[in-house]
Amino acid sequence: xKNLAQNIADVPRSxxxxxxxxxxxxxxxxxxxxxxxxxxxxxxxxxxVNVFRRMGVFVMAAVSLNVVNGFAGQFSMGHAGFMAxxxxxxAGFSYYGSLYFRGEANVDDFMIQGTLLMLVGIVAGAxxxxxxxxxxxxxxxxxxxxxxAIVTLGFGEIIRVTLExxxxxxxxxxxxQDAPLSxxxxxxxxxxxxxERVLPYANLFWVWLFVGVVCVVxxxxxxxxxxxxxxxxxEDEIAARSMGxxxxxxxxxxxxxxxxLGGVAGAIYAxxxxxxxxxxAGFQRSFDIIIFVVLGxxxxxxxxxxxxxxxxxxxxxxxGPESIVNSPAGVWSLAxxxxxxxxxxxxxKAVGNRGWRVLAVASVAPVLLVCFAYLxxxxxxxxxxxxxDYRMILYALLLILVMLLRPNGLLGVREVWELFxxxxxxxxxxxxxxxxxxxx
Amino acid sequence: xxxxxxxxxxxxxAFGGLKACQNLTLQIPAGGLYGLIGPNGAxxxxxxxxxxxxxxxxxxxxxxxxxxxxxxxxHQIAKAGLSRTxxxxxxxxxxxxxxxxxxxxxxxxxxxxxxxxLRTPAFVAQEAAMRTRAMDLLGMFNLAHLAxxxxxxxxxxxxxxxxxxxxxxxxxxxxxxxxxxxxMNPSEKKSLAQSIRFIRDCxxxxxxxxxxxxxxxxxxxxxxxxxxxxxxxxxxxxxxxQCDPRVCEAYLGEPAADQPAPAxxxxxx
Numbered sequence: 001x002k003n004l005a006q007n008i009a010d011v012p013r014s015x016x017x018x019x020x021x022x023x024x025x026x027x028x029x030x031x032x033x034x035x036x037x038x039x040x041x042x043x044x045x046x047x048x049v050n051v052f053r054r055m056g057v058f059v060m061a062a063v064s065l066n067v068v069n070g071f072a073g074q075f076s077m078g079h080a081g082f083m084a085x086x087x088x089x090x091a092g093f094s095y096y097g098s099l100y101f102r103g104e105a106n107v108d109d110f111m112i113q114g115t116l117l118m119l120v121g122i123v124a125g126a127x128x129x130x131x132x133x134x135x136x137x138x139x140x141x142x143x144x145x146x147x148x149a150i151v152t153l154g155f156g157e158i159i160r161v162t163l164e165x166x167x168x169x170x171x172x173x174x175x176x177q178d179a180p181l182s183x184x185x186x187x188x189x190x191x192x193x194x195x196e197r198v199l200p201y202a203n204l205f206w207v208w209l210f211v212g213v214v215c216v217v218x219x220x221x222x223x224x225x226x227x228x229x230x231x232x233x234x235e236d237e238i239a240a241r242s243m244g245x246x247x248x249x250x251x252x253x254x255x256x257x258x259x260x261l262g263g264v265a266g267a268i269y270a271x272x273x274x275x276x277x278x279x280x281a282g283f284q285r286s287f288d289i290i291i292f293v294v295l296g297x298x299x300x301x302x303x304x305x306x307x308x309x310x311x312x313x314x315x316x317x318x319x320g321p322e323s324i325v326n327s328p329a330g331v332w333s334l335a336x337x338x339x340x341x342x343x344x345x346x347x348x349k350a351v352g353n354r355g356w357r358v359l360a361v362a363s364v365a366p367v368l369l370v371c372f373a374y375l376x377x378x379x380x381x382x383x384x385x386x387x388x389d390y391r392m393i394l395y396a397l398l399l400i401l402v403m404l405l406r407p408n409g410l411l412g413v414r415e416v417w418e419l420f421x422x423x424x425x426x427x428x429x430x431x432x433x434x435x436x437x438x439x440x
Numbered sequence: 441x442x443x444x445x446x447x448x449x450x451x452x453x454a455f456g457g458l459k460a461c462q463n464l465t466l467q468i469p470a471g472g473l474y475g476l477i478g479p480n481g482a483x484x485x486x487x488x489x490x491x492x493x494x495x496x497x498x499x500x501x502x503x504x505x506x507x508x509x510x511x512x513x514x515h516q517i518a519k520a521g522l523s524r525t526x527x528x529x530x531x532x533x534x535x536x537x538x539x540x541x542x543x544x545x546x547x548x549x550x551x552x553x554x555x556x557x558l559r560t561p562a563f564v565a566q567e568a569a570m571r572t573r574a575m576d577l578l579g580m581f582n583l584a585h586l587a588x589x590x591x592x593x594x595x596x597x598x599x600x601x602x603x604x605x606x607x608x609x610x611x612x613x614x615x616x617x618x619x620x621x622x623x624m625n626p627s628e629k630k631s632l633a634q635s636i637r638f639i640r641d642c643x644x645x646x647x648x649x650x651x652x653x654x655x656x657x658x659x660x661x662x663x664x665x666x667x668x669x670x671x672x673x674x675x676x677x678x679x680x681x682q683c684d685p686r687v688c689e690a691y692l693g694e695p696a697a698d699q700p701a702p703a704x705x706x707x708x709x
Contacts, residue, residue, distance in 0.1 A: 001577075002573070003548065004566075004569060004573060004611065005548070007570070007572055007573045010569065010572075011564075011569050015564070016562070016564045016565035016568070017561040017564070018559075018564060021559050217557055220557050221556060224551070224556040224563070224567070225542070225543075225545075225546050225551050225556075225566070225567070226553070226556050228535070228543050229543070231534070232535070234534075235535060236530050238530060239526065239530035239531070239532065240532075241514040241515055242492055242514050242515075242523070242524055243515075243518060243543055243546065243547065243606065243610060244515045244518035244610055245515055245543075245547070246515045247515070253553075299534075
């Protein structure tokens with residue numbers, strides 16, 4: 001029997017070097033972001049464009065939380081804290097950056113300068129959150145289950161209270177330009193009022209580009225030896241340890257990665273036209289994200305993405321029929337859903353390569369989403385129901401139903417593209433019997 | 441350097457007042473197939489836990505291939521070349537059979553985050569090699585057709601063999617098997633005995649076996665250590681162990697003139 005090093009040496013260069021594998025996912029992210037940016041505003045109104053931006057933030061938040069809760073099985077309840085760190089750091093960069101460089105914060109154009117400041121802020125926010133993730137990850141080595149959940153919950157509250165105690169925001173550019181560092185040192189993030197006037201640089205393109213990037217990163221982690229190491233810790237720590245997995249390293253890694261991606265989500269969130277405020281770090285927000293992850297399936301990326309999308313969309317749809325889409329097109333939406341499902345499952349049945357299967361799902365999903373929005377509007381108008389009165393009740397009922405019917409979440413640990421597949425060769429009936437001796 | 445591949449000398453551990461393992465010496469040469477037996481609660485699994493680093497011995501030393509491994513954490517001991525299976529099967533149930541074995545290959549690979557995220561040729565080659573290797577191993581144990589099944593959906597016997605297979609994927613020098621025959625029927629036990637010999641010869645490693653099935657132990661082990669109440673009471677070839685009075689006493693109790701030996705827990709059980 002060869003050892004692994006010899007096995008690796010045996011792999012031909014043509015197998016190992018695959019430009020398509022390296023590049024296609026990133027290009028797909030770009031394509032999806034451009035597509036959403038250009039075509040979505042044609043279909044839905046301004047209000048729903050904003051909903052889709054928030055939706056993107058929640059998809060990122062849920063997918064990033066899945067890295068630590070789903071993959072590594074370390075139940076973290078302070079994810080909103082990491083997001084808030086990312087949000088405040090990034091917002092600080094773009095707000096005080098524009099105050100410093102341009103002399104005013106309230107420029108509502110989307111020139112390259114502002115976007116650049118936001119991008120720098122996203123990177124800084126993500127690293128700041130990752131640092132916090134490292135600190136929170138350390139106690140996770142000694143704690144598990146409920147105890148870890150309490151620690152992470154406490155962390156989120158610490159962040160929230162700290163943000164409430166921050167100093168007054170500086171509106172005067174001159175004052176800030178004179179002594180930027182000493183001003184920043186007072187943490188001028190406006191206390192419990194919330195950080196104001198952060199410009200919404202994150203338009204649909206940037207939101208969905210980062211959704212794509214976060215998803216690709218999480219997917220590549222899941223489908224790698226590092227991801228298997230995370231999953232093994234979730235399954236059985238003792239066995240994982242005896243298989244040579246360094247628990248310390250991988251648990252902390254999971255926290256840092258999740259916090260980093262959560263920081264990205266928070267940084268984007270701060271630039272979607274909201275005022276980041278201390279409540280964004282509170283446990284209410286953390287619970288919302290946990291709900292997405294648990295409903296979608298702990299460990300399933302596509303599941304959590306779907307749950308985040310549908311629940312965010314649903315809570316808006318239930319607000320009332322008026323504002324969903326520009327024009328109702330009831331029957332067409334049904335036809336669209338049927339067509340998308342048919343094409344999607346046919347593609348999945350035809351294509352064996354995993355990368356292309358993921359792409360197939362990713363390309364069908366937006367079509368489905370838009371069709372569902374149309375359908376919801378059509379149903380609501382046709383029945384004349386004023387759903388907004390029952391919004392929170394319906395939302396809660398739905399959660400209860402899903403938990404009763406699918407206790408492991410919508411997809412469990414599986415991904416959408418693993419549900420249908422090309423026919424596998426049937427299991428040989430006789431071969432399953434126990435006690436087969438190894439072929440000498 | 442000692443002549444033994446695995447050289448544990450006088451290792452002891454006590455949990456409070458309970459001396460779970462006292463002055464145990466286990467020395468296994470390369471290619472050896474040794475057994476560790478004893479009545480229930482004798483400290484056999486504790487001995488395994490001491491060897492694999494789950495517990496740190498309070499005294500004594502352990503060397504593997506001349507390298508001290510006393511007090512190292514389990515993952516480093518696994519990397520040094522000591523791999524084990526568990527008495528109550530500990531597979532990664534939700535993962536596929538293939539993933540379980542590929543996880544066994546994990547500690548021989550490199551896993552930098554950058555190459556994972558960028559899917560560099562080195563990363564792709566390593567994944568492909570792990571897959572090939574895992575499939576080879578599965579093929580050897582007639583499990584290849586189950587590669588995509590969830591590990592916990594496998595029948596019991598297959599799970600046992602999968603666990604051995606996973607332990608072998610770590611490229612061990614010494615393999616510790618904790619009651620591999622538990623719950624198997626006689627024909628399964630027979631093929632297990634063949635498997636264990638085959639593994640020893642094919643992978644060129646030493647095997648240490650905990651087993652309650654005396655037939656199996658006496659059949660395949662070259663030498664046997666007997667534990668009772670945490671103390672080693674005998675170490676010899678199977679034929680001599682069978683007629684060692686201390687061993688019989690440990691299993692059956694002290695012989696009494698006017699009473700038959702108490703039933704249960706005997707070597708034939």
